[in-house]
Amino acid sequence: xxxxxxxxxxxxxxxxxxxxxxxxxxxxxxxxxxxxxxxxxxxxxxxxxxxxxxxxxxxxxxxxxxxxxxxxxxxxxxxxxxxxxxxxxxxxxxxxxxxxxxxxxxxxxxxxxxxxxxxxxxxxxxxxxxxxxxxxxxxxxxxxxxxxxxxxxxxxxxxxxxxxxxxxxxxxxxxxxxxxxxxxxxxxxxxxxxxxxxxxxxxxxxxxxxxxxxxxxxxxxxxxxxxxxxxxxxxxxxxxxxxxxxxxxxxxxxxxxxxxxxxxxxxxxxxxxxxxxxxxxxxxxxxxxxxxxxxxxxxxxxxxxxxxxxxxxxxxxxxxxxxxxxxxxxxxxxxxxxxxxxxxxxxxxxxxxxxxxxxxxxxxxxxxxxxxxxxxxxxxxxxxxxxxxxxxxxxxxxxxxxxxxxxxxxxxxxxxxxxxxxxxxxxxxxxxxxxxxxxxxxxxxxxxxxxxxxxxxxxxxxxxxxxxx
Amino acid sequence: xxxxxxxxxxxxxxxxxxxxxxxxxxxxxxxxxxxxxxxxxxxxxxxxxxxxxxxxxxxxxxxxxxxxxxxxxxxxxxxxxxxxxxxxxxxxxxxxxxxxxxxxxxxxxxxxxxxxxxxxxxxxxxxxxxxxxxxxxxxxxxxxxxxxxxxxxxxxxxxxxxxxxxxxxxxxxxxxxxxxxxxxxxxxxxxxxxxxxxxxxxxxxxxxxxxxxxxxxxxxxxxxxxxxxxxxxxxxxxxxxxxxxxxxxxxxxxxxxxxxxxxxxxxxxxxxxxxxxxxxxxxxxxxxxxxxxxxxxxxxxxxxxxxxxxxxxxxxxxxxxxxxxxxxxxxxxxxxxxxxxxxxxxxxxxxxxxxxxxxxxxxxxxxxxxxxxxxxxxxxxxxxxxxxxxxxxxxxxxxxxxxxxxxxxxxxxxxxxxxxxxxxxxxxxxxxxxxxxxxxxx
Numbered sequence: 001x002x003x004x005x006x007x008x009x010x011x012x013x014x015x016x017x018x019x020x021x022x023x024x025x026x027x028x029x030x031x032x033x034x035x036x037x038x039x040x041x042x043x044x045x046x047x048x049x050x051x052x053x054x055x056x057x058x059x060x061x062x063x064x065x066x067x068x069x070x071x072x073x074x075x076x077x078x079x080x081x082x083x084x085x086x087x088x089x090x091x092x093x094x095x096x097x098x099x100x101x102x103x104x105x106x107x108x109x110x111x112x113x114x115x116x117x118x119x120x121x122x123x124x125x126x127x128x129x130x131x132x133x134x135x136x137x138x139x140x141x142x143x144x145x146x147x148x149x150x151x152x153x154x155x156x157x158x159x160x161x162x163x164x165x166x167x168x169x170x171x172x173x174x175x176x177x178x179x180x181x182x183x184x185x186x187x188x189x190x191x192x193x194x195x196x197x198x199x200x201x202x203x204x205x206x207x208x209x210x211x212x213x214x215x216x217x218x219x220x221x222x223x224x225x226x227x228x229x230x231x232x233x234x235x236x237x238x239x240x241x242x243x244x245x246x247x248x249x250x251x252x253x254x255x256x257x258x259x260x261x262x263x264x265x266x267x268x269x270x271x272x273x274x275x276x277x278x279x280x281x282x283x284x285x286x287x288x289x290x291x292x293x294x295x296x297x298x299x300x301x302x303x304x305x306x307x308x309x310x311x312x313x314x315x316x317x318x319x320x321x322x323x324x325x326x327x328x329x330x331x332x333x334x335x336x337x338x339x340x341x342x343x344x345x346x347x348x349x350x351x352x353x354x355x356x357x358x359x360x361x362x363x364x365x366x367x368x369x370x371x372x373x374x375x376x377x378x379x380x381x382x383x384x385x386x387x388x389x390x391x392x393x394x395x396x397x398x399x400x401x402x403x404x405x406x407x408x409x410x411x412x413x414x415x416x417x418x419x420x421x422x423x424x425x426x427x428x429x430x431x432x433x434x435x436x437x438x439x440x441x442x443x444x445x446x447x448x449x450x451x452x453x454x455x456x457x458x459x460x461x462x463x464x465x466x467x468x469x
Numbered sequence: 470x471x472x473x474x475x476x477x478x479x480x481x482x483x484x485x486x487x488x489x490x491x492x493x494x495x496x497x498x499x500x501x502x503x504x505x506x507x508x509x510x511x512x513x514x515x516x517x518x519x520x521x522x523x524x525x526x527x528x529x530x531x532x533x534x535x536x537x538x539x540x541x542x543x544x545x546x547x548x549x550x551x552x553x554x555x556x557x558x559x560x561x562x563x564x565x566x567x568x569x570x571x572x573x574x575x576x577x578x579x580x581x582x583x584x585x586x587x588x589x590x591x592x593x594x595x596x597x598x599x600x601x602x603x604x605x606x607x608x609x610x611x612x613x614x615x616x617x618x619x620x621x622x623x624x625x626x627x628x629x630x631x632x633x634x635x636x637x638x639x640x641x642x643x644x645x646x647x648x649x650x651x652x653x654x655x656x657x658x659x660x661x662x663x664x665x666x667x668x669x670x671x672x673x674x675x676x677x678x679x680x681x682x683x684x685x686x687x688x689x690x691x692x693x694x695x696x697x698x699x700x701x702x703x704x705x706x707x708x709x710x711x712x713x714x715x716x717x718x719x720x721x722x723x724x725x726x727x728x729x730x731x732x733x734x735x736x737x738x739x740x741x742x743x744x745x746x747x748x749x750x751x752x753x754x755x756x757x758x759x760x761x762x763x764x765x766x767x768x769x770x771x772x773x774x775x776x777x778x779x780x781x782x783x784x785x786x787x788x789x790x791x792x793x794x795x796x797x798x799x800x801x802x803x804x805x806x807x808x809x810x811x812x813x814x815x816x817x818x819x820x821x822x823x824x825x826x827x828x829x830x831x832x833x834x835x836x837x838x839x840x841x842x843x844x845x846x847x848x849x850x851x852x853x854x855x856x857x858x859x860x861x862x863x864x865x866x867x868x869x870x871x872x873x874x875x876x877x878x879x880x881x882x883x884x885x886x887x888x889x890x891x892x893x894x895x896x897x898x899x900x901x902x903x904x905x906x907x908x909x910x911x
Contacts, residue, residue: 203632208678
């Protein structure tokens with residue numbers, strides 16, 4: 001039976017409030033636990049970055065009710081929303097975190113808030129692992145739904161890469177509010193108000209992508225959504241129809257150019273989580289998702305080239321042609337900072353060609369400014385074939401080497417390894433996690449976290465996860 | 470502007486929304502450098518002091534309004550005052566430093582608003598204080614922190630990533646948080662910048678930067694400092710006489726005038742039951758069009774409510790929005806007879822709008838009045854006595870007389886004050902007598 005909801009907003013509030021662990025399917029549990037593991041690893045790795053340091057030093061000024069753990073700083077605690085902020089910044093600091101379709105970084109906006117919140121609750125009401133997993137999935141679902149309304153309006157040839165607002169700062173904040181509202185067991189009305197308050201904390205412009213400030217987008221999404229839930233828990237009220245279309249006075253629609261929201265079905269109506277239909281992409285190296293296509297294409301043409309010439313000899317190359325979709329913020333011919341390098345098709349293609357791989361060390365100052373790399377970058381021209389849409393579901397990457405001899409070698413990638421169509425195997429996911437986590441944690445702790453996440457549904461006290469970081 | 474904002478903020482500490490954010494912020498009360506206006510009993514770190522005091526300022530929609538439309542002072546003053554208290558003992562901030570930083574914050578907001586034509590009208594999408602107010606706060610705090618040019622730029626860039634809240638939360642309890650958050654996040658951006666966090670160096674230039682908040686965005690460089698023309702010089706603010714959306718101030722003046730005429734022609738009694746219709750001609754502003762407001766927040770954003778309230782009482786005050794008054798039967802009855810009209814020549818801009826109130830009696834007679842410029846608007850600014858009267862009436866709700874006198878004197882002589890922490894001490898209600906004597910010796 002389909003209940004006719006008065007408003008879109010109330011359908012969301014009801015979903016958040018009424019959904020139960022039983023509604024989670026096996027696939028959803030499986031995929032979301034992988035996301036949790038990857039997100040923790042990426043966050044731990046991120047705790048070694050300068051942007052994280054700045055955020056941490058800043059937050060320590062306010063560390064009163066210091067109950068929540070900080071990635072990579074065993075023993076240090078901060079107040080819950082600031083711990084969420086700091087860990088969110090860590091998660092996105094290297095652009096190494098997961099990506100969904102439609103484009104956003106879902107886990108970083110939700111997990112840090114839940115970890116911090118779980119440590120905030122008194123011992124008698126600690127959420128168990130299943131509650132935690134459910135809250136996490138509520139946060140994902142709300143983000144996906146907020147975005148889903150947009151996709152079905154566009155047909156294949158329309159660009160869906162963000163132009164104005166960085167999606168995590170829009171939908172991520174709402175997701176965090178929803179997830180923490182769920183964990184804190186807010187009433188249905190309070191859930192609605194949490195969303196309303198969160199909307200007034202959402203939205204950061206794209207221009208700060210590819211700068212050191214970008215990680216703050218995820219940090220603030222998770223923190224401010226959490227704050228919204230805490231305020232709603234204390235009775236703060238907002239517009240009860242914030243997600244609905246309100247002509248002449250924008251609600252959540254303020255962040256979109258075309259907005260057609262739809263109500264969420266109630267969990268009892270066999271609600272299908274979006275994660276069931278649409279999996280996540282995990283990154284193999286810390287750069288914007290789009291880079292992963294050109295890197296795989298570059299690696300394949302590199303192999304061809306080595307077979308052809310015996311070794312990788314740049315002097316034989318006249319031009320490097322990159323066939324990529326149109327997207328200004330990731331088209332950078334000569335990036336000068338790590339943040340820019342992570343958002344540069346040209347840089348990632350050339351690094352892959354030169355080194356045969358792209359990894360953490362590809363983005364250090366010395367790697368970025370190497371002479372050999374600069375020389376290769378000089379040879380790059382970019383083309384935007386019409387059929388290459390700026391959309392993580394449909395785009396491809398093609399790298400062609402035009403040699404002085406007149407020969408042309410090409411590599412193309414439609415689906416990189418790690419994309420949802422070709423998901424990372426368990427071994428690859430664990431390899432990435434261990435490599436990241438072991439930068440800051442000893443081996444036993446690393447293995448403990450893996451075991452905990454694997455058995456999340458059976459944990460009686462989910463704050464143990466946060467305590468183990 | 471500073472005086473009015475302080476008074477409005479002090480009064481705001483009596484509101485429900487303020488109470489909730491105060492409870493929330495107390496979670497974070499570690500570093501306790503900064504004053505919570507009207508409170509001697511606890512202090513907060515600068516970030517949360519800015520937040521809480523900012524919420525207080527906007528809690529009743531009683532704070533100043535500018536053209537193009539925004540509430541400039543509330544986004545800046547709480548942040549700079551809170552920040553001024555966080556400096557180490559030996560580094561005193563003078564009244565002149567504070568005044569300059571404040572004006573930097575105001576100027577930046579005004580300049581940003583002029584980068585878009587859309588901004589000239591009453592907003593529809595984003596609530597302006599959350600867009601320009603956040604940047605203004607960052608600029609003011611960067612000034613107070615004496616950041617170098619590069620860091621100032623980064624402060625603006627970081628602040629942009631906190632900016633922008635949708636208008637739909639206006640007329641709800643969340644709206645005051647817009648100003649609180651603008652102040653708080655601007656301060657945070659400046660602090661992060663001072664620790665060398667970097668953002669997009671062209672944040673104000675790019676369409677995907679500040680341009681994200683506007684459909685038409687044309688930024689321009691600021692003129693050089695040689696004989697700089699401050700916007701506040703050319704365009705003053707409006708100070709509100711009662712706590713409601715600025716648009717309702719025209720309505721109140723027109724309705725009060727109609728009431729006077731009505732009463733004169735009816736033996737000094739208001740002929741309520743002889744009123745057939747009330748027609749209120751205003752521009753089309755959806756979020757202030759509420760025929761049946763139920764909460765104080767809705768009532769403050771209702772042309773209809775203010776028209777009826779002013780007709781009944783002859784004037785508007787803080788009390789007009791008490792729940793007994795919102796719910797009184799005579800008012801509800803009058804509301805049922807009230808309708809809005811939107812003449813084509815009545816533009817939704819605080820510079821040019823007007824209001825015409827017409828009461829149609831059962832015998833067919835009509836009584837009308839029109840207000841083009843209400844008292845308090847920048848074209849007809851409040852006189853000194855009336856500004857002070859508003860301040861005293863607000864501030865005395867929470868502070869003793871010596872403190873309120875002390876604040877007036879300090880603000881009027883701000884340029885000469887050597888250590889602006891005296892302002893904060895008055896604001897917290899601290900042993901006012903000793904302090905006011907200290908002030909006289911300056």
